[in-house]
Amino acid sequence: xxxxxxxxxxxxxxxxxxxxxxxxxxxxxxxxxxKSSMVETRKSVSxxxxxxxxxxxxxxxxxxxxxxxxVLFFAFIGPYLIPYNYSNQYRSSQKLAPGEYSDKxxxxxxxEDDIDxxxxxxxxxxxxxxxxxxxxxxxxxxxxxxxxxxxxTGDTVFAIIDGEFVKIMERDIKNGEITASKPVDxxxxxxxxxxxxxxxxxxxxxxxxxxxxxxDSTGRDLMARTMYGARVSIIIGVVAAVIVLIxxxxxxxISGLAGGRVDFIMQRVVELIYSIPEVLxxxxxxxxxxxxxxxxxxxxxxxxxxxxxxxxxxxxSIFITFAVLYWVTMARIVRGxxxxxxxxEYVTAATALGASNARIIRRHLLPNCVGQLxxxxxxxxxxxxxxxSFLSFLGLGVSAPMxxxxxxxxxxxxxxxxYPYRLVYPAVVLTIIVLSLNLVGDxxxxxxxxxxxx
Amino acid sequence: MGIYILxxxxxxVLTLLVIMTITFFLMNxxxxxxxxxxxxxxxxxxxxxxxxxxxxxLIVQLKNYIVNYLKGDLGTSLKMQExxxxxxIIFGQGKFALSMRLGLISLLVAVVIGxxxxxxAAYKRGSWLDGFLRVVTTVGVAIPTFVLAALxxxxxxxxxxxLPTLSGNLTGWKSYVMPVISLSFYYMCYIAKLTRTSxxxxxxxxxxxxxxxxxxxxxxxxxxxxxxxxxxPVITYLGPVCAGIITGxxxxxxxxxxxxxxxxxVQCVLSRDYPVIMGTTVVLSALVIFxxxxxxITYKLVDPRITLVSKEE
Numbered sequence: 001x002x003x004x005x006x007x008x009x010x011x012x013x014x015x016x017x018x019x020x021x022x023x024x025x026x027x028x029x030x031x032x033x034x035k036s037s038m039v040e041t042r043k044s045v046s047x048x049x050x051x052x053x054x055x056x057x058x059x060x061x062x063x064x065x066x067x068x069x070x071v072l073f074f075a076f077i078g079p080y081l082i083p084y085n086y087s088n089q090y091r092s093s094q095k096l097a098p099g100e101y102s103d104k105x106x107x108x109x110x111x112e113d114d115i116d117x118x119x120x121x122x123x124x125x126x127x128x129x130x131x132x133x134x135x136x137x138x139x140x141x142x143x144x145x146x147x148x149x150x151x152x153t154g155d156t157v158f159a160i161i162d163g164e165f166v167k168i169m170e171r172d173i174k175n176g177e178i179t180a181s182k183p184v185d186x187x188x189x190x191x192x193x194x195x196x197x198x199x200x201x202x203x204x205x206x207x208x209x210x211x212x213x214x215x216d217s218t219g220r221d222l223m224a225r226t227m228y229g230a231r232v233s234i235i236i237g238v239v240a241a242v243i244v245l246i247x248x249x250x251x252x253x254i255s256g257l258a259g260g261r262v263d264f265i266m267q268r269v270v271e272l273i274y275s276i277p278e279v280l281x282x283x284x285x286x287x288x289x290x291x292x293x294x295x296x297x298x299x300x301x302x303x304x305x306x307x308x309x310x311x312x313x314x315x316x317s318i319f320i321t322f323a324v325l326y327w328v329t330m331a332r333i334v335r336g337x338x339x340x341x342x343x344x345e346y347v348t349a350a351t352a353l354g355a356s357n358a359r360i361i362r363r364h365l366l367p368n369c370v371g372q373l374x375x376x377x378x379x380x381x382x383x384x385x386x387x388x389s390f391l392s393f394l395g396l397g398v399s400a401p402m403x404x405x406x407x408x409x410x411x412x413x414x415x416x417x418x419y420p421y422r423l424v425y426p427a428v429v430l431t432i433i434v435l436s437l438n439l440v441g442d443x444x445x446x447x448x449x450x451x452x453x454x
Numbered sequence: 455m456g457i458y459i460l461x462x463x464x465x466x467v468l469t470l471l472v473i474m475t476i477t478f479f480l481m482n483x484x485x486x487x488x489x490x491x492x493x494x495x496x497x498x499x500x501x502x503x504x505x506x507x508x509x510x511x512l513i514v515q516l517k518n519y520i521v522n523y524l525k526g527d528l529g530t531s532l533k534m535q536e537x538x539x540x541x542x543i544i545f546g547q548g549k550f551a552l553s554m555r556l557g558l559i560s561l562l563v564a565v566v567i568g569x570x571x572x573x574x575a576a577y578k579r580g581s582w583l584d585g586f587l588r589v590v591t592t593v594g595v596a597i598p599t600f601v602l603a604a605l606x607x608x609x610x611x612x613x614x615x616x617l618p619t620l621s622g623n624l625t626g627w628k629s630y631v632m633p634v635i636s637l638s639f640y641y642m643c644y645i646a647k648l649t650r651t652s653x654x655x656x657x658x659x660x661x662x663x664x665x666x667x668x669x670x671x672x673x674x675x676x677x678x679x680x681x682x683x684x685x686x687p688v689i690t691y692l693g694p695v696c697a698g699i700i701t702g703x704x705x706x707x708x709x710x711x712x713x714x715x716x717x718x719x720v721q722c723v724l725s726r727d728y729p730v731i732m733g734t735t736v737v738l739s740a741l742v743i744f745x746x747x748x749x750x751i752t753y754k755l756v757d758p759r760i761t762l763v764s765k766e767e
Contacts, residue, residue, distance in 0.1 A: 275469045276476075277742040279701040280735050283723050284480045292483075386598060393600045393705060394720050406598075413604045413709070420608045427601040435596035 051371075054447040061443020068436040071429065075230035083209050084221035086228035087401040098214040098222075098421055105208050119202040137191070137199040144194035147186040213425045216411065220401075226425050229403040233385050234433065236315055236404065240322040240384035245377045247323060248330025249369070253361045255331065256338030267335075270328045278325045282387070285324070286396040289317035314397045318388055326384075330376055337369040371448035378441040382434040389430060405430040455754070462750060466743045470736065471520070477735045478516050481728055489532070506532055508728075519732060528736075529729035540733035544715060550737070553707070553714035557699045559630065560638035564695065568642040569688065572649025576657065576684075577676055587646065594643030599702045603636035603709040620711045633710050637702045641695045645688055652684035659683075682756070689753050696745035700738055 045053075055061055079086070093102040117140045137144040195201075213222035255266040290313050297309035308316050341347065342365065350360050366373070389406025391397035393413075398404045408426035416423055489502040503509045507518065522529060528540035544550055575587040610632060611619040617628050656662065657680055665679050703716030715734060722730040 271465070272469055272472060275466075275743055275746055276473055277697045277700065277739050279697070279704075280719070280738055281473075281476060281480070283720065284477060284484075284731070284735075287723055288480050288483045382596070389598050390600070390701070390705065393598075394708075395724075409598070409601055409604070413600065416604055416608055417612050420612075423601070423604055423608075427598075427605075430598065430601070431593070431596050434598075435593060438596060439592070 051444075051447040055443055058443045058446060061440055061446075064436040064439035064443070067432060068440060071230060071433055071436065072234070074429075075227055075234055078227040079224060079231070082221075082224060082227075083205060084211075084224040086220065086224045086403060088220065090215065090219040090221065093211065093215050093219050095217055095219075095419070096211050096215040097419075098212060100211065100214065101208065117204050119204040135197070135199045136202050137189075137194040138202050138204050139191055140204070142191075143188050144191040144199070145186050145188055146194050146197075146199050147184045214419075214421060216422065217415065222408075222422065222425060225403045225408060226405075226429055229405045229408045229426060230429050230433065232315070232398060232402065232404040233388060233406070233430065234381075236318060236388045237381035237385040237433075237437075240319060240326070240387075241377045241380040243319060243323050244327045244330050244380050244384075245373060248327040248376075249334045249366060249373060250361075251327065252331035252334025253338050253365050253369075256335040257342055257357060257361060257365065263335075270331055273325060273328050276325070278321075279390075281325065282321045282391070283394070283396065285321050286314070286317050286391060289313065289320060293317060312399055312402055314391075314399050315388075318384075318391065318397065321387075322384060326380075330373075330380070333372055333376055334366075334369055337372055338365050341365050341368050374448060375441060375445045378437060378444055382437045382441075385430070385434060405433075458754070459751060462747055466747050469743055470740055473739045474520065474523075474732070474736055475516065477732055478519065479512070481726070481731050482512060484726055502532075506530075523736065528733040531730050532727050540729050543718070543730055544733055544737055547713070549713060549715050549718065552712065553700075553703055553716055556630075556633055556637065556706075556712065556714065557696075557703060560634050560641075560699055560702075561692075561695065563634055564638040564641035564645055565688075565692075567638075568645030569649050569685070571642070571646040572688075573653055573676060573681065575646065575650040576653035577672075579654065587650075591643040591647045594639055595647070597640070599636055599640060600705045600709060602639055603632070603706055606632045606636055607709065633706050633712060636709070637699055637706050640702075641698065645691065645695075648688050648691055649684060652687045653680055656680040656684040686753065686757050689749060689756060693742075693746040693749040696749075697742045700742060 084090075093105060096102060117138065119138055133149045135146065135148045137146040139145075189197075211221050211223065213226055215221055216225070251266065251270075255263050255270075258266075293308075293313035293316055297305055297313070347360060347364055350364055355363070385405070388397055388404055389409065392404050392406030393410040395410070398407050405426045409423060409430065412419070412422035412426065489499045500509075507515060510518075519529070526541075528544065531538045531540060531543060571587060571591075575584045578584050607619065610617045617631055653676075657676075662675060662679055665675055670679070700716065703714060704720055705716075706712070707714045707717035708720070715738070718730075719734045719738065722734060
């Protein structure tokens with residue numbers, strides 16, 4: 001009996017040598033202290049936490065991430081911090097160099113110290129001269145300060161001086177000098193009453209904000225345009241990458257999971273699209289889609305069409321181009337991953353339990369490719385931004401007054417021998433975006449897919 | 455091997471056909487008639503349509519294109535002087551030759567400078583040179599071609615006036631410098647990065663250790679043993695490079711005022727000159743597809759381990 005037992009289990013201990021004895025306290029309940037020693041002290045590290053830990057150690061990627069966040073701040077928060085708008089043309093301030101003030105702005109600046117609030121015609125978009133006769137109000141300290149103009153005035157500053165007592169001054173500017181300075185009759189009321197009585201609001205400023213990047217030939221502030229352009233470029237990049245992600249991952253996982261003849265046909269389609277020199281087709285598509293899209297925007301009333309028309313036909317056709325031609329790389333990568341994953345036991349188990357193919361893709365295959373998906377999507381963004389800037393450079397892409405970094409560069413190149421600095425800002429921002437995203441993508445690759453690490 | 459090449463040529467021809475079909479339908483979908491001007495009457499448009507065969511059903515038009523292309527006749531322009539043939543537009547006045555020359559030189563520069571730089575970086579791994587090259591190549595792949603071209607133009611032509619602003623017909627080496635640099639810089643950097651990575655991969659392989667143990671000196675090790683294997687990813691990348699250089703030529707040729715084919719393509723798309731769009735698309739696509747074919751075959755020749763007929767299932 002003993003021998004057979006020993007044969008059955010190689011780990012069997014000889015029972016004669018083991019002395020088994022129990023003490024009474026062996027049967028007492030474990031104390032809290034004893035219990036706590038059995039609890040795992042280290043939390044299990046999730047995939048993302050682990051990846052983040054690796055990513056954080058990578059100095060270059062962390063710095064790039066910070067830089068990219070700064071660019072995001074510049075592009076999305078920045079426009080709210082400066083008083084200029086990307087499309088407004090400040091007619092007295094054309095062709096200013098970075099930080100330069102126009103004569104009128106300088107003049108207004110010279111008086112800004114002794115006033116608290118002002119409205120200056122030279123600072124208003126489009127209005128170089130006139131403020132016609134009528135009733136106006138300035139909003140200051142929550143109150144509306146109403147006054148009436150008897151005659152049309154030329155270059156004028158209306159200022160509220162809030163020292164010992166409040167007064168509104170009208171100062172005329174002619175030939176670069178303040179020619180007249182006279183107090184204006186006013187009365188104070190609430191904004192609501194002022195509006196009700198038909199007074200028109202004048203948007204005032206406290207001081208003249210510098211044109212940090214200068215202005216373009218039509219007097220638009222280049223910093224506002226660069227911020228706006230960066231925003232447009234980033235949005236294009238992200239949306240295009242998401243489109244590629246969706247189409248590519250669905251196509252790739254179906255192709256990989258189905259295998260056989262379906263896979264064969266789907267892969268021939270991919271190869272075909274792969275070998276088309278896409279830029280030739282992209283250029284054609286841009287021209288072809290322009291008018292039909294515009295018609296659709298004009299005729300359709302849905303929210304979706306409205307949103308698309310805000311973006312403009314140029315950008316929408318870039319999205320369509322990505323949806324048609326650029327998903328193949330993603331599809332190839334996902335297919336490769338799925339081919340490996342589908343042989344795993346858990347997929348077999350899911351199949352055996354009766355999971356549908358759609359569920360297997362959704363719950364088992366795609367979540368396991370997530371590292372690859374994130375990396376490829378991240379690297380897709382700069383390539384979309386590149387393509388858009390290329391198209392804008394050729395005069396396709398976004399249309400004025402909208403701006404993207406590419407169209408800003410293209411505008412700048414047209415006048416490069418006179419105003420070389422105009423190219424610098426959009427080009428630098430574009431390069432920083434692409435560079436930081438490339439480096440973040442590299443870092444993600446190392447962090448999410450340690451197998452690939454060299 | 456022979457079967458493989460035949461197969462690939464078959465696929466290439468099929469791809470070209472598909473591209474022709476797509477282009478044909480796309481350009482017909484561009485709204486408006488190519489003959490529509492402020493002065494033209496409906497009758498004139500109708501007559502012009504009849505003259506150029508645009509009144510026939512689309513399918514027939516497409517068939518005509520394909521039949522004529524097989525004969526080597528790319529048709530006649532709708533917009534240019536009466537009866538200017540597309541062959542003349544594309545190949546005449548040295549346009550095609552000009553673009554080809556620029557493209558090939560840029561390709562050569564990218565490869566001939568990129569690969570040694572990559573080897574150097576891998577060889578001097580961890581040194582300041584490696585760090586410097588890494589910074590240059592990383593920044594290099596983040597600068598768009600047109601920005602680089604404009605920067606070169608402003609620095610070397612406008613400020614320093616060392617090089618001519620307009621490159622024109624590329625006479626003399628000076629006119630080549632800026633277009634070639636702006637066209638090849640991105641790819642040079644990319645190739646250098648690629649070479650460095652795959653070189654480092656190769657250096658860690660066992661056969662390199664064996665060779666080193668046998669006393670091969672380092673230079674021989676890099677040049678003879680490691681380089682050959684690390685070139686494979688670089689060769690695969692050459693296909694996209696060719697397509698990219700053609701695309702880049704659109705930008706470079708318009709920046710430096712070079713009257714090449716790339717500059718022309720954009721113009722003809724915007725002016726809706728159907729036969730010229732078709733002709734340039736097909737010629738450029740054929741070029742890209744041909745280069746891809748060459749790359750694939752070279753790929754196989756360089757690395758006999760690769761089985762090109764996939765046997766994944």
